[in-house]
Amino acid sequence: MNRRGLGRGRLLASIGALATLASIPLTWWRVGGSPGIPESSGNGLSGAGIVIILAAVFLLALVVLPFAGADRPQPLDRPLSFVVIAALAFVGLGAVVFQLFDLGALGLPERSPGLWLGGAGVLLMCWGTWEIVAEPGRR
Helix, strand or coil: CCCCCCCHHHHHHHHHHHHHHHCCCCCCEEECCCCCCCCEEECCCCCCHHHHHHHHHHHHHHHHHHHHCCCCCCCCCCHHHHHHHHHHHHHHHHHHHHHHHHHCCCCCCCCCHHHHHHHHHHHHHHHHHHHHHHCCCCC
């Protein structure tokens, strides 16, 4: 058998990706709601949130790939693949925050819990990726 254990980095990245996916149905932004102004809100499926969600799905696929494939090393199972996907998620999060800041819709956790949970998930994905890159003997 050539399969390895999950490892700390892959576990952290997976938890981050799952947290990001769990944030999809939650409110990511909310504006209005004062007298005379209707409230408007959105979730992770609007705007650049799609990039974050796709990155989470791709990262989970990378984690599962060695366990689902043949009993030999997979060409995509490299630290660079994790770095690219985590960078994509981080850039997507930056784009979402920039869009919401520009609209004045960037809220505290009680007004936008999905954004905060998604942001925490992206940070966990990046931390897990850092752990994967720092694993001794893996390049």
